[in-house]
Amino acid sequence: MVTVAHYVGLSFVLFTIGVVGVLIRRNLLTVLMSIELILNAVNINLVAFARQLGDLTGHVFVVFVIAVAAGEAAIGLAIVVSLYRLKSTVSLDDASEMKG
Numbered sequence: 001m002v003t004v005a006h007y008v009g010l011s012f013v014l015f016t017i018g019v020v021g022v023l024i025r026r027n028l029l030t031v032l033m034s035i036e037l038i039l040n041a042v043n044i045n046l047v048a049f050a051r052q053l054g055d056l057t058g059h060v061f062v063v064f065v066i067a068v069a070a071g072e073a074a075i076g077l078a079i080v081v082s083l084y085r086l087k088s089t090v091s092l093d094d095a096s097e098m099k100g
Contacts, residue, residue: 004048004049004052007044007045007047007048008045008048010044011041011042011044011045011048012041014037014038014040014041014044015037015038015041015042017034017037018034018035018036018037018038018041019034019038020034021033021034021037022034022035022038026091026092026093027090027091027092028076028079028080028083028090028091028092028095029080029090031092032072032073032076032077032080035072035076036069036072036073039065039068039069039072042065043062043065043066046058046059046061046062046065047059047062079095083095
């Protein structure tokens with residue numbers, strides 16, 4: 001039987017992979033994918049606890065998190081395309097030169 005502890009463990013693993021990816025990687029696309037992993041880890045927790053409590057509030061929050069993730073992906077992709085056109089690379093070291 002799968003319990004909430006299993007979901008929390010899976011969420012912890014995904015969250016840890018996401019944080020490590022954000023902190024270590026220098027490629028902007030990899031960092032954006034790591035942020036998506038973090039958001040999905042939060043979604044797993046929200047759904048697992050909402051199901052355990054029998055409440056729909058967690059599911060509503062998941063819909064909002066998915067909407068935010070979609071916006072983040074669209075804006076992130078636009079930044080990646082702009083950076084690639086300007087510098088011909090998607091390295092975060094080159095992105096720091098795009099400030100003001």
